[in-house]
Amino acid sequence: MLGFIWAQDQAGHIGYQGKLPWHLPSDLAYFKQVTASHPMIMGKKTFASFPGLLPNRLHVILTHDVTLADKYANNKQVCVLNSKAKLDEWLAEHAAELCYIIGGASLFEQYKDQVDLLYVTQIAATFEGDTKMPTLNYDEFELIEQKSGKIDEKNHYPHEFLVYRRK
Known part of the structure; x- marks a missing residue:
């Protein structure tokens, strides 16, 4: 099963100069919780x-x-694949487990017609960005979970955690 997980601002930005355009610790904690194992x-x-x-x-x-x-050849925590065909083979071998695509935009684009679950943190603010999330057809998905993120001294921006499942 394939899931996407990402955070985006109101303009659809997901990155700026190779980093997240915002600092939102609750989103990082959510990412850790969802992707663990x-x-x-x-x-x-x-x-x-x-x-x-x-x-x-x-x-x-x-x-x-x-x-x-070469650098990670003997590291069991890293698997390096050199083509989409190799990734497709790897995904077929791991079809029974939930695997997350976490970025970048080109990977999201390549697999948007195959994804089963969407985990999006929607941030109610707009930031400077140079990378946007590809357009997804939300008509093909149903919202199955929605939770507001806490705003506090470390999390300055209103945000929601949304989970969609393909219909």
């Missing part, structure tokens, strides 16, 4: 934006960079 699929730039390997998750990276494959 599940494989995370990402492009090289998304992987490079991490401070290091995230605990308790397999990092599946789609890249043509052979140095990355």
Whole structure:
């Protein structure tokens, strides 16, 4: 089963200069909770934006960079694949488990017709951004969960956690 997980502002921005355009600790905690014990699929730039390997998750990276494959060749927490065909094979082998695509935009675009679940943090603010979430056809999905995020001294922006399932 394939899920997308991302946060976006009101303009659909998901990134700026290789990073998140906002600081929202409750979204990071939500991401950690949802993805724990599940494989995370990402492009090289998304992987490079991490401070290091995230605990308790397999990092599946789609890249043509052979140095990355060499660097993590003996690391059981990282799987480097060099083509969409190889990722498709990997996904077929892991079809029984929930796997999350976490970015970037091109991976979301490539798999938007195959995704089963959408986990989106919708931030009620607009930020400077250079990367947007591809357009998804929400008519193909039903909202199954909606929860407001807390606003406090660390989480300055109103936000909602929304989960959609393909109809």
